[in-house]
Amino acid sequence: MHIQNIKVANEGTVNSMKTREECKAYVDALIKVIACYRHLATSVGGSSDCSNLRDELKRTREKAQDFAVANRNKLTLCLRDKNLPKDDRVEMERLWVSFSSSLELFHADMCKVFEMGQSFSFSSQNNLFVQTGMSGATSDIAARALSVQNINYDETVASMDRLEQKDEEEQIDKVDKMIYDIEMKVNVLRWTVEAKAPMYTDPLSNDTSSVAMLSLEDDDNDQCCDRGQVIVSVILCVIAMVAVVLSVCVVYLA
Amino acid sequence: MTIKHCDYSQHYRPRMAFTKKIEALVLEMQDPDTGIKTQTQRLVITTIPHAMTGHDILEWIINRLQILDEEAQNIGNLVVQYGYIYPLQEPKNLILRPDGSLYRFQTPYFWPTQQWPAEETDYAIYLAKKNIRKKGVLEDYEKENYNILNIRLNHKWDFVIMQAKEQYRAGKERKKADRVVFEFQERAYWLVHRPPPGAPNVIDYGLDRFSDPNENQVTQKKTFDVYRREIIFNQHSMMKSRVKSSVSLGGIVKYCEQYFNHDPIMTGCLPSNPWLTDDTQFWDLNAPLSEVPTKLRVERWTFSFRELLSDPRGRQDFQLFLRKEFSGENLAFWEACEDLKYGDQSKVKEKAEEVYKTFLAPGARRWINIDGKTMDITVKGLKHPHRYVLDAAQSHIYMLMKKDSYGRYMKSPIFKETLNKAILPEPTKISESKFPFNKRHRRSSPSPVILRQLEQEARAKAAATGPVDITQLCKFTSPIPHLTVYTGFCEPTSPTGTALCDFPPPSPGLMTLPNSTACPSPICVAIESTPASERKFEPSSISTRFLSIAESTEMSVSSDSSTAVVKETKQPSHKSLVALSFSRFLKRGCSNSPIFATLSPKCPAVNSGKVQPMNGEPQHQPQHNHHHHHQGQQKTKKTNNFFQIKVDIPSECRIYPIDSGDEEEEDCPNSVKNNTVKEVICPWETITEEGKAG
Numbered sequence: 001m002h003i004q005n006i007k008v009a010n011e012g013t014v015n016s017m018k019t020r021e022e023c024k025a026y027v028d029a030l031i032k033v034i035a036c037y038r039h040l041a042t043s044v045g046g047s048s049d050c051s052n053l054r055d056e057l058k059r060t061r062e063k064a065q066d067f068a069v070a071n072r073n074k075l076t077l078c079l080r081d082k083n084l085p086k087d088d089r090v091e092m093e094r095l096w097v098s099f100s101s102s103l104e105l106f107h108a109d110m111c112k113v114f115e116m117g118q119s120f121s122f123s124s125q126n127n128l129f130v131q132t133g134m135s136g137a138t139s140d141i142a143a144r145a146l147s148v149q150n151i152n153y154d155e156t157v158a159s160m161d162r163l164e165q166k167d168e169e170e171q172i173d174k175v176d177k178m179i180y181d182i183e184m185k186v187n188v189l190r191w192t193v194e195a196k197a198p199m200y201t202d203p204l205s206n207d208t209s210s211v212a213m214l215s216l217e218d219d220d221n222d223q224c225c226d227r228g229q230v231i232v233s234v235i236l237c238v239i240a241m242v243a244v245v246l247s248v249c250v251v252y253l254a
Numbered sequence: 255m256t257i258k259h260c261d262y263s264q265h266y267r268p269r270m271a272f273t274k275k276i277e278a279l280v281l282e283m284q285d286p287d288t289g290i291k292t293q294t295q296r297l298v299i300t301t302i303p304h305a306m307t308g309h310d311i312l313e314w315i316i317n318r319l320q321i322l323d324e325e326a327q328n329i330g331n332l333v334v335q336y337g338y339i340y341p342l343q344e345p346k347n348l349i350l351r352p353d354g355s356l357y358r359f360q361t362p363y364f365w366p367t368q369q370w371p372a373e374e375t376d377y378a379i380y381l382a383k384k385n386i387r388k389k390g391v392l393e394d395y396e397k398e399n400y401n402i403l404n405i406r407l408n409h410k411w412d413f414v415i416m417q418a419k420e421q422y423r424a425g426k427e428r429k430k431a432d433r434v435v436f437e438f439q440e441r442a443y444w445l446v447h448r449p450p451p452g453a454p455n456v457i458d459y460g461l462d463r464f465s466d467p468n469e470n471q472v473t474q475k476k477t478f479d480v481y482r483r484e485i486i487f488n489q490h491s492m493m494k495s496r497v498k499s500s501v502s503l504g505g506i507v508k509y510c511e512q513y514f515n516h517d518p519i520m521t522g523c524l525p526s527n528p529w530l531t532d533d534t535q536f537w538d539l540n541a542p543l544s545e546v547p548t549k550l551r552v553e554r555w556t557f558s559f560r561e562l563l564s565d566p567r568g569r570q571d572f573q574l575f576l577r578k579e580f581s582g583e584n585l586a587f588w589e590a591c592e593d594l595k596y597g598d599q600s601k602v603k604e605k606a607e608e609v610y611k612t613f614l615a616p617g618a619r620r621w622i623n624i625d626g627k628t629m630d631i632t633v634k635g636l637k638h639p640h641r642y643v644l645d646a647a648q649s650h651i652y653m654l655m656k657k658d659s660y661g662r663y664m665k666s667p668i669f670k671e672t673l674n675k676a677i678l679p680e681p682t683k684i685s686e687s688k689f690p691f692n693k694r695h696r697r698s699s700p701s702p703v704i705l706r707q708l709e710q711e712a713r714a715k716a717a718a719t720g721p722v723d724i725t726q727l728c729k730f731t732s733p734i735p736h737l738t739v740y741t742g743f744c745e746p747t748s749p750t751g752t753a754l755c756d757f758p759p760p761s762p763g764l765m766t767l768p769n770s771t772a773c774p775s776p777i778c779v780a781i782e783s784t785p786a787s788e789r790k791f792e793p794s795s796i797s798t799r800f801l802s803i804a805e806s807t808e809m810s811v812s813s814d815s816s817t818a819v820v821k822e823t824k825q826p827s828h829k830s831l832v833a834l835s836f837s838r839f840l841k842r843g844c845s846n847s848p849i850f851a852t853l854s855p856k857c858p859a860v861n862s863g864k865v866q867p868m869n870g871e872p873q874h875q876p877q878h879n880h881h882h883h884h885q886g887q888q889k890t891k892k893t894n895n896f897f898q899i900k901v902d903i904p905s906e907c908r909i910y911p912i913d914s915g916d917e918e919e920e921d922c923p924n925s926v927k928n929n930t931v932k933e934v935i936c937p938w939e940t941i942t943e944e945g946k947a948g
Contacts, residue, residue, distance in 0.1 A: 039425060
């Protein structure tokens, strides 16, 4: 699968900001989906494995591939633009490296899942799944993955590809080839790319959801109270206090 | 670019073959009926199922595999070490405790495989996640690794951080118990694949192959020659003698039975195992050349001739015996062959010639008795000497010794005496030390330099006792001062011992100073002197001349010894100095000096001008300070043989001025110019033969 039309896009400096944003969004989306895919992959063969999981895996995989393709198109487009200003180019290269690394990760995960799926298949009679202690459903993660917005991209991507490919192996091959292709097409020198991300980062900058409540020390396993339970207990206390106050009032009045 | 993980055909030679086996075992453990019973782990608030006690696991393994406790423990440890089961309460301690501590199975995603080794990117992501979760509290080694990875993976650090964040957030979507389990799993995985410092890295299997071992590497062009070689190779393989497995197995059994008592691992070793008790007596008693061997060692000599020869002490004893029997040249020859085979190959030519001159040439000093055919082959081979040129002769001599002398040796009084004197060491008493932290007195082993000196002194001493024996045989089999084990030969036997030499002793008339008066100056004085002029043989007044020569030589020697420059000083000096320098000079291994050939108790019947002095070592002369004891002997020898000077020197004045470098091996090639008579010429050497020594 190759890029249909290679426009040496002259998006122009006017739109460079916009393209940067777009590319960044693409890459972020891809990374997110891949992270979810990995979580799902760790459950394969374990006690929380079930056909749902396989299904979720498949869907996540397809989504990831879509994103990958989109990313690829976009980034190659940008990077092949000879007139790209230097700053943009640096940024693009950074994104490019992220993109290719995430593809590699994804590829590895896919291969592992494929192989494990074969050993722990549902079709065989005696399927012994490893009792790993996982009991919950993974649907939440899948939902998270699948909820990533489909960014509108140029539909030259050919969604017909997705429809045709049902086979996992083909998908793996596809990603494999993609990795190879992208290296061939765009030459990004890894050693010239400097990352911007800090070493020690706070993940919660964008995420307003719960603060990490679960802290696992090495030896001891006591855990802080879960947030939900904190709220519940607070409410109970409040109610108890109200009850006390009311009873006092009653006593006074009575 | 990140190099995609190449298989390099590892699947043709799997390194982690244990994975399949352990996986099968682990899967069997999952069986609800026959597997391991699980319980729930209670954490503070949550309960997590699928925990097992170590004891249960162990029991299950014992039952399933029908093995003993110890082995099951071992297997259990392996399973935990490789990460298929991880401990819940002591995560870093990867062993299987047979008590109630809890374990859980690892998810197959995190099982070790060879195809997908743990990647650095993944590790970086994991550390970043942990960092996030714990807000920067990482272990020291983790911090270090994190920094290293930051540098190494700097180009994709964005990705690492982003992926870590995303994974962290995605993990939140799970319910709490699962989150806990996932963290356990990940931590266990990385404890196995990136062990903390001090823990063994069990995953490491060494280097990866670079090519497929089954693939035909070289496609040779199939020429005629290739086929011809193939045919010869196959023919040879067909001709190879094969042993029936029953026979060979019987041999192995016999060997094991015979050596069972001698093996320090199977039956303990007698004083004690030095590694266990810190008592090095065992090594001292069994040193290669120990005065009194142990009983076991002597017993081993009776097993086979090969054992006797391979033990230096045994060889020494045997050599003593051979001396008495006057067949020491066999052993000497054998040792010379060994030296040729295993020694310095740059000197192969010289060594071969030495061997020829000493052992093989007709009328050689220590002629060995081999049949004509072998002699022919050997001599022919010596034209182009190489390592194995003396193999035929060596095996002949070996068989001779084995069949003949060995038997007699076993019955000889020498051996019986050695056997009687052999000691049986006492087992060491293990003192129960009250203090477990006793400071063990560890002695460092003596420096090899000192050891070597001692060894050489011992050799010299043994050689010094030689004169009592009529045959000064095999000076190099007995320890020789500064010879390597096999270099050089025996100095010829003393004239009185000519009867012992197995070659027809030359007539007295022939036994002369191999060199003449000419020697002294050329030898040591060398450089400046005009050798040519002095290479005349003056039969007359040899003795006096001799003495003066000796003296002058010595003078020059002494000066020589002090400085490396040879000066020509011909002032006679004090006798003591003479003696001193003389002995030193001898030690210089002036093979060129025929004088010393006679002066030393060597057989002047050396027809080869090149007499290897006893201490035949190339001139390293000044530094042999530890051979002082040797001087005394030399002195006596000198005086002894002083009057044995014969006339008619085969003046093969292979007298090389010392400075002209070539020390030891100035052999027939160069020599052989104006040899009068009795010159052992290597047959391949000279074209003009002046006659062979009779």
